[in-house]
Amino acid sequence: QKEVEQDPGPLSVPEGAIVSLNCTYSNSAFQYFMWYRQYSRKGPELLMYTYSSGNKEDGRFTAQVDKSSKYISLFIRDSQPSDSATYLCAISEVNDYKLSFGAGTTVTVRA
Amino acid sequence: EPEVTQTPSHQVTQMGQEVILRCVPISNHLYFYWYRQILGQKVEFLVSFYNNEISEKSEIFDDQFSVERPDGSNFTLKIRSTKLEDSAMYFCASVGGGADTQYFGPGTRLTVL
Numbered sequence: 001q002k003e004v005e006q007d008p009g010p011l012s013v014p015e016g017a018i019v020s021l022n023c024t025y026s027n028s029a030f031q032y033f034m035w036y037r038q039y040s041r042k043g044p045e046l047l048m049y050t051y052s053s054g055n056k057e058d059g060r061f062t063a064q065v066d067k068s069s070k071y072i073s074l075f076i077r078d079s080q081p082s083d084s085a086t087y088l089c090a091i092s093e094v095n096d097y098k099l100s101f102g103a104g105t106t107v108t109v110r111a
Numbered sequence: 112e113p114e115v116t117q118t119p120s121h122q123v124t125q126m127g128q129e130v131i132l133r134c135v136p137i138s139n140h141l142y143f144y145w146y147r148q149i150l151g152q153k154v155e156f157l158v159s160f161y162n163n164e165i166s167e168k169s170e171i172f173d174d175q176f177s178v179e180r181p182d183g184s185n186f187t188l189k190i191r192s193t194k195l196e197d198s199a200m201y202f203c204a205s206v207g208g209g210a211d212t213q214y215f216g217p218g219t220r221l222t223v224l
Contacts (some may be wrong), residue, residue, distance in 0.1 A: 034212055041200070044154065049212045099156065104153065
């Protein structure tokens with residue numbers, strides 16, 4: 001079983017829609033949860049970071065973690081064409097910053 | 112805002128040649144990483160480096176790979192004898208200074224012919 005599973009999509013939504021992205025993980029030792037955005041042939045850019053179950057909001061972005069189900073989500077409200085990118089979930093253990101990445105979900109927001 | 116930088120942005124080399132990829136992490140960071148991403152695949156951990164030594168490496172990081180922090184600012188990844196399958200984007204990342212997560216550089220695209 002892969003450590004981190006993420007639906008690669010692609011996902012195409014109209015401008016203004018809510019984008020919902022998900023990852024599941026298998027290792028209970030994972031305690032830090034991150035979402036990165038990656039544009040084509042660029043480095044991952046940190047969007048959100050959390051280490052507790054529940055929701056964390058930052059502007060139009062909400063990260064959600066359910067440790068009991070080993071399930072994390074990212075929601076993008078009022079999506080814009082500039083949100084078109086690949087979104088990567090990344091997870092690490094306590095005291096080990098090494099990241100395990102999901103495959104990435106490619107999102108296209110249509111104007 | 113401080114950022115991780117990498118040079119070159121694109122490196123083309125012949126199979127069997129040595130390459131050195133360079134990174135300048137964020138200045139007060141203490142932990143350094145290399146990852147790679149083969150086109151269309153997920154980002155994979157290669158190696159972590161702390162206190163001037165390797166702290167962890169993946170099975171990908173074999174004897175052909177080495178890392179070095181030659182001075183107080185640079186962090187390098189050397190591939191001694193490149194293979195076709197080494198063609199990928201290589202990302203440097205760093206952590207530290209109170210941050211709990213990694214900040215990535217823009218990457219070096221390595222093409223092995």
